[in-house]
Amino acid sequence: MSDVLVLGGDLGGTSTRIVVADSEGNVIGRGAAAGGNPTSHPASAAANFGQALHAALTGLDPAAIKSAVVGMAGGVALQRPEVAAQFDAAWTGAGLTVPPGYIGDLEVAFASGTPEPDGTVLIAGTGSNVGLVRNHQLQRTAGGHGWLLGDDGSGFWLGREAVRSVLESLDLREPLGLLGQAVVQAILPGRDEDLVAHREGYDALRDLLVMTVNSRPPVMLAELAPAVIAAYHQQDETARALVKRAAELLTETAARLKVTSDSGPMVLAGSVAGESSPVGQLIREHFAGDVRTAKDGVGGATWLALAALDLATTENHTRLVEH
Missing domain, CATH: 3.30.420.40 (ATPase, nucleotide binding domain)
Structure with missing residues (x-):
């Protein structure tokens, strides 16, 4: 699994962040852009998503991404065909072939706070x-x-x-x-x-x-x-x-x-x-x-992408969310 890469995303109202990591949770690519919430930023969210994806994948082979989890605030907007089409275009435009695995920002936040x-x-x-x-x-x-x-x-x-x-x-x-x-x-x-x-x-x-x-x-x-x-x-x-x-x-x-x-x-x-x-x-x-504080949301999403491949551990959780 040493050649396997995973991708995590955190699309919020103020920023869009993407991380690419290897199978041990080492970050090898990052990208960021303005807000990616399609509900609060309908005109620019998909474009910002694409910008962050391209930055994170610079110098990497998109085909090596075998699992992806993207946490998104306002994701209900993806139920609208025109919005979904814009996000699909941003995803495939970055060369990615694995499904994006969209989930809510709640799951991402929880995963960033605790394994x-x-x-x-x-x-x-x-x-x-x-x-x-x-x-x-x-x-x-x-x-x-x-x-x-x-x-x-x-x-x-x-x-x-x-x-x-x-x-x-x-x-x-x-x-x-x-x-x-x-x-x-x-x-x-x-x-x-x-x-x-x-x-x-x-x-x-x-x-x-x-x-x-x-x-x-x-x-x-x-x-x-x-x-x-x-x-x-x-x-x-x-x-x-x-x-x-x-x-x-x-x-x-x-x-x-x-x-x-x-x-x-x-x-x-x-x-x-x-x-x-x-x-x-x-x-x-x-x-x-037992109250804990969420750390890096995009790190939590990336760790969940590792979990989808049965590669998630306490050690790589710490590496991703507390870097």
Whole structure:
């Protein structure tokens, strides 16, 4: 099996990453591009996927790839023939002949956090989702319905709620706090609170914020999540309330799967659920037991590709996800 290569992919809302590894889990090729989520980036996801594939396969024989696992957020979009055709073209255009093995980002995140076969995974990044995993396969999910119908507690949710808090302050003719000022600066660079110094300014700023936010892709609201976290650390009351509520919403979503201490490890993934995030810290306090942090998602996908060939070990799991 020494000549066998495997490919792993992690297609998310902000980036597309591809890894090629040998049978021992040594990485021999990498590729990256912008977001590959076909739901949030319908116009560019397939092209970004193809770009990352070509970069990872540079100098390698695509025919040597004998197993591939590609984790994808927003993969439901592949049920649309026109989207599937674009991704098929990107795959075959890179010279690959093995099936791509698309799976959900939940399975990839779980595999990146632990080599154990059973457990629970919670993702909170741009979006949010929770899944129950058995024998490395997803059995049930809760949440994950997208920004319009769900994603409670996610980066998108934090950003949307932050903007709503600013609009409420403007409606009430109240001064903007630290979070409000940060939101205005992020959406309308160069603006300051002078614009709301009188009644007409409140209305003008409110209308400009609403118009600007609605003119951009909705998913871009997730870009405001870091501003919420920063304001939280500065003791802004609104930011602290949003962080607390985000953690509650995420744990409530996990509770739908009736997770217990016997369910196996809980793997947390995504920037909002990260170890340095106050949302992630509150989630860890809530579960308290065997809580692990997802490492490299594309490494987890690559390890699952090895598992499909019965080549997965604890050693190559560590090599792939903790490099």
